[in-house]
Amino acid sequence: MKCPSFPRHLIALILFFCLSPQIQARQFTNTAGKAIEADIVRADQSTVTLKMANGKSITAKQSLFSAEDQKYIATWLEEHPAQLKYKFELDHSRKRLSKSKHRSNNVTVLREEWAFTVKVKNLSKDGQNNADVADLKVAYKIYRSTVADARNSGSGSKSSVFEGKYLVTNGSEIISNLPYLKVSELETIPVTLSTSQLDPNYYYRDGDKSKRRDKLEGIWVKLYHKDKEVGEFKSSGKALKNAVWK
Secondary structure, eight states, rough: OOOOOOHHHHHHHHHHHHHSOOOOOOOETTTSSSEEEEEEEEESSSSEEEEEETSSEEEEEEEGBBBHHHHHHHHHHHHHHOOOOOOOOEEEEEEEEEEEEEEEETEEEEEEEEEEEEEEEOOHHHHHHHHEEEEEEEEEEEEEESSSSHHHOOSSSSEEEETTEEEEEEEEEEEEEEEETOOEEOOOOOOOEEEEOOOTOOOOSSSSSSSSEEEEHHHHEEEEEEEEEEEEEEOSHHHHHHHHOO
8 A cells, every 4th residue: 555645844844843842831920910921940949940932031039920820830849849959169368448556555456357258159050950049148157366455356246256265256148149150249247356565664464565466267158048058168277177167
């Protein structure tokens, strides 16, 4: 039996529909009432990435969609658990913000305000896809010694507490969205370092007459996403060697 023949353009059309990936589009509506036809390709607890029929993708906060859409996204997320592999590069530097000098009784005190600049680069992946990370928490501890005139060293902040012989300043900041390969830069809470110098012919109670200088010992940084620790950096040095994150 002779097989029926088909026009070439019909065969090409059949192959197009059979071999081309099909988007199971759904109508999503934002809070302003605007609707689009799209399919979810990625989602987390706060954002969703939609792919439209024209192949373009958009990423937006879930809160921008209707309540019904948010329920649909939540269901999709349960059925498609995230395969996010966190990876970050952390770098830091320190800088002096201000400098002042004053006298107190027989002591000349030099005060300097210092802060760290912390840089976070996102190298995370969601399966084989590049992954943006939203609401990344950067928590840090700044360690310093306080050996200058105790009355002038002070903590400078309610967020500073003594851990052993070191004064530790705690702080944190949220990076609302960190795209793949992008770098976010933040500045820490300033801390005060003092240098005290006695007037001539005066001595400390222990007989010492040398200058007493506070020292910036280092910084410890931890990254958290959805209450999960996803990155860390710790300065070298004895102050942080045996430190415990509290």
